Every structure is written in structure tokens, then in C-alpha cells.
Amino acid sequence: DMKVTQMPRYLIKRMGENVLLECGQDMSHETMYWYRQDPGLGLQLIYISYDVDSNSEGDIPKGYRVSRKKREHFSLILDSAKTNQTSVYFCASNYRGRAETLYFGSGTRLTVL
Amino acid sequence: GDSVIQMQGQVTLSENDFLFINCTYSTTGYPTLFWYVQYSGEGPQLLLQVTTANNKGSSRGFEATYDKGTTSFHLQKTSVQEIDSAVYYCAMLMDSNYQLIWGSGTKLIIKP
Numbered sequence: 001d002m003k004v005t006q007m008p009r010y011l012i013k014r015m016g017e018n019v020l021l022e023c024g025q026d027m028s029h030e031t032m033y034w035y036r037q038d039p040g041l042g043l044q045l046i047y048i049s050y051d052v053d054s055n056s057e058g059d060i061p062k063g064y065r066v067s068r069k070k071r072e073h074f075s076l077i078l079d080s081a082k083t084n085q086t087s088v089y090f091c092a093s094n095y096r097g098r099a100e101t102l103y104f105g106s107g108t109r110l111t112v113l
Numbered sequence: 114g115d116s117v118i119q120m121q122g123q124v125t126l127s128e129n130d131f132l133f134i135n136c137t138y139s140t141t142g143y144p145t146l147f148w149y150v151q152y153s154g155e156g157p158q159l160l161l162q163v164t165t166a167n168n169k170g171s172s173r174g175f176e177a178t179y180d181k182g183t184t185s186f187h188l189q190k191t192s193v194q195e196i197d198s199a200v201y202y203c204a205m206l207m208d209s210n211y212q213l214i215w216g217s218g219t220k221l222i223i224k225p
Contacts, residue, residue, distance in 0.1 A: 004156070031211075040122065042202065042217035043157070090156050097211035099147055099204070104156025 002027050006091050006105035013112050019078035021108050023091030029103075031096045032074040033058075034066060036087040037107070043090070049074055050096065081112045115140040117205050119216030127224045132190040134219050136203035139184065145206040146186045148177055151218075152199045160201070161188070195223045 004025045013019050025032065034046040035058075045058030047066040055066050063085060067075045074093075078085055088109050094102040119136045126132060138144060149157040161170040161177040163186060170177045179186040188201060203216040 040217065042119075043215045045212070048212065092156070097206075097208075099145065099206040099211075099213055100159060100162050102159060102213070104158065106154065106156055 002103060004091055004093055004103045004105040006089075006108050008108060009106065011108060011110045013081050013110065015083055015112055016080050017112075019081045019085075019110065019112075021076040021078075021089055021091075021110070023074045023076070023105055024072055025074075025091075025093040025103070026072065027093065027101075027103065028071060029093035029095055029101070030071065031094050032068065033092040034064070034074070034076045035090045035092065036060070037090060038087050046076065046089075081110075083112050086110060086112045115142070115144075115205070115207060115214050117203055117214045117216045119203050119219060121219045122217070123220045123222065125222045125224060126193055128194055129192045132188070132193045132197070132221065134188040134201055134203075134221075135185060136187070136216050137183075137185045138205050138214075140205065140207065140214075143208050145208070146177075146179055147204045147206065147213075148175070148188050149202040149204060150199045151202065157200075157202055193221070193223055195225060197221060198223045 007022045030051045032049045035043045049055045049068045088107045091105045116139045146163045148161040150160040151157040163170045163177045163179045200218045202218045205214045
């Protein structure tokens with residue numbers, strides 16, 4: 001079953017707290033992504049991972065870091081969350097260079113108070 | 114730099130109306146173009162891929178066209194239904210780094 005799973009679906013944190021968003025995929029895709037989605041701004045790429053321990057900054061990496069220790073798992077970490085990081089975060093994966101195989105998770109709605 | 118512009122932030126139609134969404138792109142490379150759809154509460158999913166100049170792709174009643182001369186691509190549907198209410202994104206895959214460049218999305222609202 002081709003699926004990208006994100007946990008949790010909803011998360012409320014206070015400013016300054018650490019946040020861990022988790023993503024898993026069952027398709028053995030090499031490439032995984034973290035995006036954030038804000039009204040009027042569409043999808044903004046935070047980080048891209050080409051495989052285990054092979055991560056690159058996207059367009060808006062500041063304030064975020066990632067970890068990929070297994071091909072099927074990709075984590076997004078916010079150290080000391082800020083209120084402007086309130087957003088919906090999407091994880092996605094695909095075979096490298098094949099956008100037609102791109103699958104997204106259902107998203108995590110993060111609220112930082 | 115490479116970019117995709119999607120000007121229509123929101124489109125409101127009635128059932129059975131004609132839908133037309135337009136994107137323009139800018140790149141020095143050889144892009145592959147896509148349309149994705151995002152239903153409420155879900156992540157985006159692939160709707161259509163268009164790979165050849167002046168070639169149409171079609172899926173679920175939607176049709177995509179691509180004009181290399183004007184560096185634009187379009188999504189259209191002859192008769193929209195309420196179930197088509199969603200956000201539609203155009204996207205361009207760069208052959209240089211395999212990254213997707215996204216448009217800002219068009220929210221389609223169908224009045225019952």
C-alpha cells in the first residue's frame with residue numbers, strides 16, 4: 001500500500017518548546033521532503049533528503065533541522081519553536097527525478113502559542 | 114532563476130461551468146510540467162502530467178495543455194462539479210536537480 005504517514009495530525013506547542021514531526025513511507029523512495037503550507041504562499045520547501053544522511057536545505061530552512069537515519073523515516077525538528085512557525089507541514093516522497101511518483105502525507109497542523 | 118507563476122488565487126464557479134486555470138513558467142532548462150490537486154484535509158496528489166509541447170494530458174475530466182511558445186500551461190474542465198472543489202497547483206520539475214518548483218495554488222470554489 002503506497003502511503004506517506006505523518007504524525008501527529010495536530011500539535012499545539014508553546015513558544016520556545018522543541019517540536020518533532022515524524023514522517024514515514026512504505027515505498028522505498030530515496031527522496032523525501034518537508035514542506036510548509038501557508039495561505040496565499042502555496043508550498044514552500046524546507047528540506048530535501050536524497051537518502052539516509054544526505055540532506056539539503058530547501059528554500060526556507062532557517063529555524064528547522066532534519067534527520068534521516070532510515071530510508072523510510074524522515075523527521076523535522078524545530079528547536080525552540082517560534083510563533084511564526086505556526087503552519088501546516090507536509091512530508092512527501094518520490095523516486096528521485098520522478099515527480100509523477102510524488103506522494104504526500106496528510107499534513108501536521110502545528111500551532112505555536 | 115526558475116519560477117512558476119500562478120496568478121489566480123481563487124476561482125468561484127457554479128456547477129457545469131467551464132474551468133480554466135493558467136500558469137506561466139520561466140527556466141533555461143527543459144522542464145516537465147504537472148498539475149496537482151489538494152482536497153480539504155489532505156496532501157496534494159498528482160492530477161496530470163504534461164511532457165510534450167502542444168500535447169494534452171487528461172484525467173478525471175480535466176485536460177492540460179502546454180504552450181512552449183508562450184511558456185504557459187493550462188488546466189481546464191468543461192463542466193465542473195461540486196466534488197472538484199479543491200486547491201489546484203501547477204508545478205515544474207527541473208531536469209537539473211530534480212526539484213519541483215510550485216505555483217502558489219488556485220482555490221476552486223463551486224457554488225451549489
